[in-house]
Amino acid sequence: MTRLSVSRQTRLSNIAMLALAVTLLLLAAAPWWAGRAELRLLGEIFLYMSLATLWNLLAGYAGLVSVGQQAFVGLGGYMLFAATLLWGVHPLVALPLAMVAGALVSAPVALLIFRLRGAYFAIGTWVVAEVFRLSFAQLSALGGGSGISLAPAIVKQLASGRSAREALLYWLALGLAVLVVGAVFAFLRSRRGVALTAIRDNELAARSLGIDVWRTKFTVYVVTAALTTLTGALIFLQKLRISPDAAFSANDWTAFVIFIVVIGGIGTIEGPIIGTLIYFVLRETMADLGAAYLIALGAVAIVIMLVAPQGVWGLIRGKSGTELFPLSRRVRGLTDKGN
Amino acid sequence: MDWVNAVVQGTLLGGLYAMFAAGLSLIFGVMRLVNIAHGDLIVLSAYVALSGAMLLGVSPFVVLILAVPVMAAFGYLLQRLVLNRTMGDDILPPLLVTFGLSVIIQNALLAAYSADPQKLQAGAIETAAFAIGPITVGVMPVIVFATAVAVIAGLQWVFYHTALGRAFRATSDRQDIAQLMGLNRAHVFGLAMALSMAVTAVAGVFLGMRTSFDPAIGGSRLIFGFEAVIIGGLGNLWGTLAGGVILGVAQTLGAKLHPGFQVLSGHVVFLFILAVRPRGLFPRIDG
Amino acid sequence: MPEPILSIEGLDAHYGDFQALYGLSMQVARGEVAAVIGANGAGKTTLMRSVSGLIRNQPQAIRFRGQPIGGLRADQVAALGIALVPEGRLLFPSLSVEENLIIGGQMGRPGPWNLPRLYDLFPILRERRHVPATALSGGQQQMVAIGRALMSNPDLLMMDEISLGLAPVVIKSIYEALPGIVGEGLTAIVVEQDIAKALSVSSRVTCLQEGRVSLSGASAQVTRDAISRAYFGV
Numbered sequence: 001m002t003r004l005s006v007s008r009q010t011r012l013s014n015i016a017m018l019a020l021a022v023t024l025l026l027l028a029a030a031p032w033w034a035g036r037a038e039l040r041l042l043g044e045i046f047l048y049m050s051l052a053t054l055w056n057l058l059a060g061y062a063g064l065v066s067v068g069q070q071a072f073v074g075l076g077g078y079m080l081f082a083a084t085l086l087w088g089v090h091p092l093v094a095l096p097l098a099m100v101a102g103a104l105v106s107a108p109v110a111l112l113i114f115r116l117r118g119a120y121f122a123i124g125t126w127v128v129a130e131v132f133r134l135s136f137a138q139l140s141a142l143g144g145g146s147g148i149s150l151a152p153a154i155v156k157q158l159a160s161g162r163s164a165r166e167a168l169l170y171w172l173a174l175g176l177a178v179l180v181v182g183a184v185f186a187f188l189r190s191r192r193g194v195a196l197t198a199i200r201d202n203e204l205a206a207r208s209l210g211i212d213v214w215r216t217k218f219t220v221y222v223v224t225a226a227l228t229t230l231t232g233a234l235i236f237l238q239k240l241r242i243s244p245d246a247a248f249s250a251n252d253w254t255a256f257v258i259f260i261v262v263i264g265g266i267g268t269i270e271g272p273i274i275g276t277l278i279y280f281v282l283r284e285t286m287a288d289l290g291a292a293y294l295i296a297l298g299a300v301a302i303v304i305m306l307v308a309p310q311g312v313w314g315l316i317r318g319k320s321g322t323e324l325f326p327l328s329r330r331v332r333g334l335t336d337k338g339n
Numbered sequence: 340m341d342w343v344n345a346v347v348q349g350t351l352l353g354g355l356y357a358m359f360a361a362g363l364s365l366i367f368g369v370m371r372l373v374n375i376a377h378g379d380l381i382v383l384s385a386y387v388a389l390s391g392a393m394l395l396g397v398s399p400f401v402v403l404i405l406a407v408p409v410m411a412a413f414g415y416l417l418q419r420l421v422l423n424r425t426m427g428d429d430i431l432p433p434l435l436v437t438f439g440l441s442v443i444i445q446n447a448l449l450a451a452y453s454a455d456p457q458k459l460q461a462g463a464i465e466t467a468a469f470a471i472g473p474i475t476v477g478v479m480p481v482i483v484f485a486t487a488v489a490v491i492a493g494l495q496w497v498f499y500h501t502a503l504g505r506a507f508r509a510t511s512d513r514q515d516i517a518q519l520m521g522l523n524r525a526h527v528f529g530l531a532m533a534l535s536m537a538v539t540a541v542a543g544v545f546l547g548m549r550t551s552f553d554p555a556i557g558g559s560r561l562i563f564g565f566e567a568v569i570i571g572g573l574g575n576l577w578g579t580l581a582g583g584v585i586l587g588v589a590q591t592l593g594a595k596l597h598p599g600f601q602v603l604s605g606h607v608v609f610l611f612i613l614a615v616r617p618r619g620l621f622p623r624i625d626g
Numbered sequence: 627m628p629e630p631i632l633s634i635e636g637l638d639a640h641y642g643d644f645q646a647l648y649g650l651s652m653q654v655a656r657g658e659v660a661a662v663i664g665a666n667g668a669g670k671t672t673l674m675r676s677v678s679g680l681i682r683n684q685p686q687a688i689r690f691r692g693q694p695i696g697g698l699r700a701d702q703v704a705a706l707g708i709a710l711v712p713e714g715r716l717l718f719p720s721l722s723v724e725e726n727l728i729i730g731g732q733m734g735r736p737g738p739w740n741l742p743r744l745y746d747l748f749p750i751l752r753e754r755r756h757v758p759a760t761a762l763s764g765g766q767q768q769m770v771a772i773g774r775a776l777m778s779n780p781d782l783l784m785m786d787e788i789s790l791g792l793a794p795v796v797i798k799s800i801y802e803a804l805p806g807i808v809g810e811g812l813t814a815i816v817v818e819q820d821i822a823k824a825l826s827v828s829s830r831v832t833c834l835q836e837g838r839v840s841l842s843g844a845s846a847q848v849t850r851d852a853i854s855r856a857y858f859g860v
Contacts, residue, residue, distance in 0.1 A: 113613075123561065134603040134606070262435055292450065294442055295447055295450070298446070306436065505729050509718045511720070524701075
């Protein structure tokens, strides 16, 4: 008789986790080995990785296809500027404050737009983002329509020297990416995460199993919004300048993020990470092309959606079910002849 | 009297929004497709008319005769070649594909025409106006509104009094059983998109005659159309006209309060109606 | 047996991930009424959906007048002259009674059936032609479903459980209309759970069990014993 055991780890996922730990150590040491420009690029990569992972949780797992996440990116930026400039809060304290604000704002927003189904939900999220953009453009204390810069005194609160400041911002971005990917991974492994996967696979069946679909989706929306707001605050702490059009840009904070996830592979943990890397390789090599680059990006996303909806990671993974992040459970001890 | 004037101007503006909405509503009704690129297709129509008017040296009104079939044919091909491959139970593929399309159209227009604002020159009629009592009404806005009413009446007639409309309703009801009647679903969907794009062409040309446009304004036209659909109630074409008018009036009244409130107050009214009447003001009874 | 109008050879059909038919073979002769019987889940409806093109299959597995149709879409199959009265009627709710009938004839195939003739067959439908189809009683809805299929002037008419959920008196009146329908060289396949009814209207009967043919023969000659064996697989 064979012993059966259920486990999530595979040999490959164990190796991948080890490789991940080594990579993280190397990346954490980047301020000592990377130049200023590389450090900045890496920081940006981590911020996009966070946005992509969060949007993937929302759309790929919870089925909440939002095209208005720029609402929370911009909100985060403006909360940071308001807290530091108007209320004199230390920028490092303003970051978690922005996150809390994102959660508080997203709850009533969810109550409202959850009344819209499917694709109309998507446009509803866009309306909300527009309302945020137009409202912040009315706030003259924060520069109105033309925007405002972070005072040098506030920037100096982070660290006195320029390279120390840049290292700190880099670590914050790296830390955020680790936090977001880790949190989403942990969430998907939790009871609630399993419920979410069940809802994605079959909402009706999940309902009949007693899963509260609405509450699960609500929770995901609020948590995603909070972390997106935090990411937004960090993005604008790096940019040092904010304006309504930059803060609530549908292209920068939603279009690119969606392309990243679609190209990488929607509905997988690995997809957004791989997609971010592909996106930045493309951007660094092709961005000079301007409009043509964006046309190509849109075309690639369409082709992937039509031909290989599982994205690049889906193609790599193939049918073998390879996972670097062990999410699915596997039954061990089954022999070929058994059962 | 200023306020009455704002209401009148807003009502006329609402006609334009109703035309944005009608095309969106049509394809949602027939095939449950929400086209994120709808606004960009409206803008594309305006540019097609711009080029047509320049090449042929004729008025934008004449170009309509050209723009409508061109956009309809484009819509049919788009549906048959691309969008039909995304149709199914999963809403993600059509959403993301039309989203990609939106980015492509926007940037293609940017590359071809630059970001400079353009306008369709309709001549003296643009500034012509007449007085009703103390209120001055532009001839152009009245033409746009009348066209919107005609477009919606026409769509209503197509839907309820023609074989094509029967095919649309039957396919909307039960896609597979409609196939049993000899209706090729892919073709019916193509025709629905063609009709939607024909309406879009009319909307785009009038947009271009009323205001200036640039490649980036598609997103907000989609949103205005969408808001008119939801305010009016899904699946109700006359409701869509009412939704467009409510949105238009909300915007002109908002602009009267403060110039920065124009678009914002439209969104706020939309969100308010969503909060108190989530199914819209005039939902279809059998829906 | 005369030349078959419909010939099914080794049909494997799937319903989602589930295989519903296993190497099924059967033939229907021109002008006859064939009955298909079998318990719930035996594969009767899958068979109907396969022939009508709602489920796509291997092209050669189904032939209509000698032409392979297994791989065609439903609208292409319909254009060749096969009509299905689907189980559960499935009328178009946003169309009126008359519109449901008109859309059935929208392909414009020539033949004996048109609106006046249908209204003569089911006079109640003429009275109620402007109401929404789903506002009718179950029996009247079934008349619309049959009428909708007839309007395409099919050569092969398939009726899937037309008595399901109807009162006995209504079933009786619908079956009384059957001779007037199949009289003119029309071939019909009747799917029924009611064995006695199926045998009384048909010349040949095919019994399905778990996706396979368990019995096939002339309706007048099969014994009750053989049927119950084929039906329940004792």
